[in-house]
Amino acid sequence: MVRIIMHGCNGKMGQVITGIAAGDPQTEIVAGVDVYDGITNTYPVFADIAACDVEADVIIDFSTAKAVDGLLDYAVAKQIPVVLCTTGLSEEQLARVEADSKKVAILKSANMSLGINTIMKLLQEAAKVFAPAGYDIEIVEKHHNLKLDAPSGTAIALADSINEAMDHQYEYIYDRSQRRQKRDAKELGISAVRGGTIVGEHEVIFAGIDEVIEIKHTAYSKSVFAKGAVEAGKFLAGKPAGLYNMSDVISES
Numbered sequence: 001m002v003r004i005i006m007h008g009c010n011g012k013m014g015q016v017i018t019g020i021a022a023g024d025p026q027t028e029i030v031a032g033v034d035v036y037d038g039i040t041n042t043y044p045v046f047a048d049i050a051a052c053d054v055e056a057d058v059i060i061d062f063s064t065a066k067a068v069d070g071l072l073d074y075a076v077a078k079q080i081p082v083v084l085c086t087t088g089l090s091e092e093q094l095a096r097v098e099a100d101s102k103k104v105a106i107l108k109s110a111n112m113s114l115g116i117n118t119i120m121k122l123l124q125e126a127a128k129v130f131a132p133a134g135y136d137i138e139i140v141e142k143h144h145n146l147k148l149d150a151p152s153g154t155a156i157a158l159a160d161s162i163n164e165a166m167d168h169q170y171e172y173i174y175d176r177s178q179r180r181q182k183r184d185a186k187e188l189g190i191s192a193v194r195g196g197t198i199v200g201e202h203e204v205i206f207a208g209i210d211e212v213i214e215i216k217h218t219a220y221s222k223s224v225f226a227k228g229a230v231e232a233g234k235f236l237a238g239k240p241a242g243l244y245n246m247s248d249v250i251s252e253s
Contacts (some may be wrong), residue, residue: 001027002026002234003028004028004058004233005029006021007033007061007063007071008033008063009034010038010039011034011036011063016221017226029043033048033063034047048070057081058081060083060232060233061083062086062229068089068093069093082107083112084106097243101243103241105241106244107235107246107248108243109232109246110152110153110157111153111154112229112246114224114246115217115224117249119158119217120161120247121161121250123158123215124162127162130206135207136185136187137204137206139189139190139202139203139204140205142193142198144199145197155192155202158202159188173189174191199220199222235252
């Protein structure tokens with residue numbers, strides 16, 4: 001049984017993960033951390049992770065960037081691995097994650113979906129075929145109208161996967177409104193759409209002469225991310241210090 005501390009337990013994702021973990025015979029949430037106390041859980045909830053005195057095998061984090069520093073302090077001190085799902089971290093925080101991963105196991109991913117992370121691997125193979133043949137590459141992402149950041153972390157991660165496979169030849173272009181010039185062969189366009197209640201949609205387009213190939217992922221609920229986070233938690237429990245990602249989880253599946 002993998003014992004989980006849910007960091008950000010009373011947020012939308014925290015509650016979905018609570019439900020997923022409750023239905024998984026291999027996991028149990030033994031404690032939660034959240035400043036909001038208006039939700040009743042089956043486990044104790046602490047307003048500050050520093051006050052949590054419950055033994056656990058892994059922490060799953062879906063909180064806010066400002067809460068991550070305290071989380072890392074706790075994880076290193078208690079030697080509990082962390083599945084770090086919070087996005088929007090500063091450059092200083094990202095550097096700290098890198099440094100702290102030498103002391104405790106940390107799994108960081110811009111998107112916890114098993115589907116998205118499998119697509120990342122497929123995109124690398126596709127790019128090796130289409131990019132040398134002159135195909136243009138564009139990414140379009142769509143999310144609900146409450147999402148604050150744009151483009152999404154997942155869109156950037158998809159672009160990074162392609163760029164890594166192509167020896168980082170591509171420049172990311174987010175806005176062409178001020179560019180009065182034809183498209184450069186080494187541009188990788190990333191566009192964001194915000195509207196309604198779209199959970200998450202990412203489409204990668206390889207556009208060549210008289211041919212278009214589209215690789216698309218659609219999330220219909222937050223459950224796809226929650227399921228991935230729980231699987232990542234099971235994977236990370238007991239792992240030695242190091243920086244892991246969802247590709248490691250997929251490789252072990």
